[in-house]
Amino acid sequence: MSKRLVVIVGPTAIGKTRVAIEVAEALHTEIISCDSRQMYREMRIGTAVPCAEELAAVKHHFIGNLSIFDYYNVSMFEQDCLHLLDRLFLEYPVVVMTGGSGLYADALCNGIDDFPTVDTEIRQTVTGWFQTEGIEYLRRQLKMFDPEHYSKVDLQNHKRIMKAIEVCLQTGRPYSSFLTAQHRPRPFEIVKIALNRPREELYENINRRAGIMMDEGLLEEVKELYPNRHLNALNTVGYKELFAYMDGQHDLDTAVELIRRNTRRYAKRQLTWFARDKAYQWMHPDHIDDMIKIASGKYGGHLSTI
């Protein structure tokens, strides 16, 4: 019998946690989180991880499984998920995946090209080039190492250029030679659902949730993390704005407003990402019964797609 992965994505604060839990409960299965920040156990309030009650209701994977000091990336997530699914599908015919990190979800659904992990020293070297020589220097290096990628990459985006150079240095091969963009077949069926609601409502949720996080003690969480604020994991909405407040760059009210604005912008970027994949069925988070039907493979009747 064919196994099925039900992917439920959506912008931050849309209500994914509740939906995923209800669907997973109805199907008596477990949840895989695809959220690049909820993995860090030190970041709980600011990443809105499911509460203890929710975690007790349905077994969740990839929540609080890492430390902010750990190195982790999409490819590792892909592999970890595939291994986990091998195990879960022995027990369950259907597994639910939910989260807001579109790249992570896609890595599991479609696969991602392999290339060697880059040594820390090489990454530091390239980062140093950017800091001391600037982006134009990076562009010249990339043009030399990998003219093909140079012609395609966003030359304004230093991260993209740096990534490519790092791989070139690590392997002695052009970065573009690793890119196949091949869709990797998976030994299970994938059903994709994307949640959305009127923008105004989404923004109300986001604005309200920022206040709730502050009430729950986000500032205290951030204060504990302050000494490590330069770690990548902490370059995150909700944390960076409060670090800036602690540095005296603006007052607390301003910091909270910036968290709200930056979360809104993040939500828009997520929506743009998900919209590109036409396989997603867009649904309102309140239409859980329909989602359970889809998740169970029962497509009959009217579905409240939006």
Added chain:
RNA sequence: GGUACCAUAGCUCAGUAGGUAGAGCAACGGACUGAAAAUCCGUGUGUCCUUGGUUCGAUCCCGAGUGGUACCA
């Protein structure tokens, strides 16, 4: 009730010696292959309060109205 000032983008405001307008913030759209809640790119979205008048032409000048603010009563 009287006098003065104001009315332009979602908000705060600038401006046009009369030729249908622009900043900041907010907002909107897009890209994305191992740091992705990251990173990067693009876009003014407007009955210039309403209505008469002067004018080839009014957001701008004049009158009236409406709404607001301040002061005097």
